[in-house]
Amino acid sequence: MGWESRLTAASADIDLIDILWRQDIDLGAGREVFDYSHRQKEQDVDKELQDGGEREDTWAGEGAEALARDLLVDGETGESFPAQVPGGEDQTALSLEKCLRLLEVTCPFGENAQFPADVSSITEAVPSESESPTLQNSLLSPLLTGTESPFDLEQQWQDLMSIMEMQAMEVNTSASEILYSAPPGDPLSTNYSLAPNTPINQNVSLHQASLGGCSQDFSLFSPEVESLPVASSSTLLPLVPSNSTSLNSTFGSTNLAGLFFPSQLNGTANDTSGPELPDPLGGLLDEAMLDEISLMDLAIEEGFNPVQASQLEEEFDSDSGLSLDSSHSPSSLSSSEGSSSSSSSSSSSASSSASSSFSEEGAVGYSSDSETLDLEEAEGAVGYQPEYSKFCRMSYQDPSQLSCLPYLEHVGHNHTYNMAPSALDSADLPPPSTLKKGSKEKQADFLDKQMSRDEHRARAMKIPFTNDKIINLPVEEFNELLSKYQLSEAQLSLIRDIRRRGKNKMAAQNCRKRKLDTILNLERDVEDLQRDKARLLREKVEFLRSLRQMKQKVQSLYQEVFGRLRDENGRPYSPSQYALQYAGDGSVLLIPRTMADQQARRQERKPKDRRK
DNA sequence: TATCGATGTCATCTC
DNA sequence: CCGAGATGACATCGA
Numbered sequence: 223m224g225w226e227s228r229l230t231a232a233s234a235d236i237d238l239i240d241i242l243w244r245q246d247i248d249l250g251a252g253r254e255v256f257d258y259s260h261r262q263k264e265q266d267v268d269k270e271l272q273d274g275g276e277r278e279d280t281w282a283g284e285g286a287e288a289l290a291r292d293l294l295v296d297g298e299t300g301e302s303f304p305a306q307v308p309g310g311e312d313q314t315a316l317s318l319e320k321c322l323r324l325l326e327v328t329c330p331f332g333e334n335a336q337f338p339a340d341v342s343s344i345t346e347a348v349p350s351e352s353e354s355p356t357l358q359n360s361l362l363s364p365l366l367t368g369t370e371s372p373f374d375l376e377q378q379w380q381d382l383m384s385i386m387e388m389q390a391m392e393v394n395t396s397a398s399e400i401l402y403s404a405p406p407g408d409p410l411s412t413n414y415s416l417a418p419n420t421p422i423n424q425n426v427s428l429h430q431a432s433l434g435g436c437s438q439d440f441s442l443f444s445p446e447v448e449s450l451p452v453a454s455s456s457t458l459l460p461l462v463p464s465n466s467t468s469l470n471s472t473f474g475s476t477n478l479a480g481l482f483f484p485s486q487l488n489g490t491a492n493d494t495s496g497p498e499l500p501d502p503l504g505g506l507l508d509e510a511m512l513d514e515i516s517l518m519d520l521a522i523e524e525g526f527n528p529v530q531a532s533q534l535e536e537e538f539d540s541d542s543g544l545s546l547d548s549s550h551s552p553s554s555l556s557s558s559e560g561s562s563s564s565s566s567s568s569s570s571s572a573s574s575s576a577s578s579s580f581s582e583e584g585a586v587g588y589s590s591d592s593e594t595l596d597l598e599e600a601e602g603a604v605g606y607q608p609e610y611s612k613f614c615r616m617s618y619q620d621p622s623q624l625s626c627l628p629y630l631e632h633v634g635h636n637h638t639y640n641m642a643p644s645a646l647d648s649a650d651l652p653p654p655s656t657l658k659k660g661s662k663e664k665q666a667d668f669l670d671k672q673m674s675r676d677e678h679r680a681r682a683m684k685i686p687f688t689n690d691k692i693i694n695l696p697v698e699e700f701n702e703l704l705s706k707y708q709l710s711e712a713q714l715s716l717i718r719d720i721r722r723r724g725k726n727k728m729a730a731q732n733c734r735k736r737k738l739d740t741i742l743n744l745e746r747d748v749e750d751l752q753r754d755k756a757r758l759l760r761e762k763v764e765f766l767r768s769l770r771q772m773k774q775k776v777q778s779l780y781q782e783v784f785g786r787l788r789d790e791n792g793r794p795y796s797p798s799q800y801a802l803q804y805a806g807d808g809s810v811l812l813i814p815r816t817m818a819d820q821q822a823r824r825q826e827r828k829p830k831d832r833r834k
Numbered sequence: 835t836a837t838c839g840a841t842g843t844c845a846t847c848t849c
Numbered sequence: 850c851c852g853a854g855a856t857g858a859c860a861t862c863g864a
Contacts, residue, residue, distance in 0.1 A: 674842085675842085697851095697852065697853090722843095722844095722853095723842080723843065723844090725852095725853070725854075726842085726843070726844080726853095726854085726855095727841085727842060727843075728854095729853085729854055729855060729856080730841080730842070730843080730855090730856080731841085731842095732854085732855085733854090733855055733856055733857095734840090734841085734856095736855090736856095737856090837864100838863100838864090839862100839863095839864090840861100840862085840863090840864105841860100841861085841862080841863105842859100842860080842861080842862100843858100843859085843860080843861100844857100844858085844859080844860100845856100845857090845858085845859105846855100846856085846857085846858105847854100847855080847856085847857105848853100848854085848855080848856105849852105849853090849854085849855100
């Protein structure tokens, strides 16, 4: 990937990060939900759920089709709900208190965390319609209805994550292939793809209700419910758990009064199915799924490669020796810029010790301590010799020094082009015919060929000092040196040109190195951003998963509680006529659906207005 | 022979 | 204003 394209990708990454956080905020999640201790707990719960959901695998066949219909029917709530509840048959199920405790214990938001403030999203989520009168096999299953597309986005995300963790495999697999290949048979996947319905006995008429085993020492009505015009003691039935603090601790003070309000009355859309229990969280789940979709789109559009991301993540986590951090490299921006920015001071400080070694003065900007060669003997040395770096794509070695290293001979360039014929003192070059084939002469010839144009010129003009001095001496010492000799105007002009070109040559080398370092640092920034992006995506997936688990638990508790309600005649309440509602103080109320709908609509407007 | 990377050089600007 | 450094543009070489 070119660094230019990476730059654009980096800006997109920043945007993505922003989008991710905003989505999380919209979902009402604080950042504490990304705490790994929370997630660890959620993963444990996830395993339990998978174990419990396996029996629903047989639903996979018709489930997808039903799901597609559900999505078409109600894009807002996106939820269908079980048509019936097995009456009072399941009397041995968990007690309400136990259910609520379960909810509390497994709540991934932590003790002090609050439910999303966007209550309407939860309120909307309560389904009121069902497309299928099918009896349910599980209490959990109704939660899953209609919220997942046939593609099973959650499963795709899990695939994405698993692939990211596999890291080394399937490098050539495209993101889209990964995202849209949901392997069959996954318990979780099939679990969420199914839409079985909870049967509910609808033949209930009641004005009073009681819940066996519930204590009475809890507040009966929430302020919101009391303010309702229809509210009366005969219709508002307190359903208070024996341990309301668990509920409070779970949901805090957040207004969840409408949590279990169905958005519509049941039984209006399906004559055969009868009323159903609502899914209190379907809308929220829909929102989350939409986020997932948009995220996946982003991932695909931005060319996000999960495998690459995982590799980057591994790099980020392992802090291996292969780290791209060039701060340890002499070519790093920090070191190079530091030396570069202090070049003037180092030059001036070097001038104070110039008498000891000219090589120090030559070390303008990018010299290294390893430079120990006597540059006075190496004409044309420009004093730039960084350590070898794997990022150093260009060689800045001094050609005259490299010439002493045959294996690096190819690095040195002898740019003697543009040299005026007069400048090339061919007389100084011994005729090849006169050369003995001795190694000394060979070397001399070789060094001669390695001389730069200015070196040849200097030799031709019989300049009495080395180019290195000409180039690297401070101005004062340079002028002093010139004053020591009787030099012609041509010689002086050449010396000044040599000095100018020599300095500019070093400057060009430093400039190019800085440019290279800048590119390398930008590439590293891009990689860092890609790691961040991958991490954020993983966190997003974790969050969505925990959110879904919470929804499942809340839904199952809702069903269980509602299914256990009995009127004074011992008959269950009709879900089409009554709904459960959480009050702010933790109490649970059974209220008529008309009230619930009103309240739900009221709460629905708030966040929408807020978003505008 | 064309191409490309590395390097040197010049012009110009900034400090 | 001068010197030095920085940098874009161009030229050249060599693989």
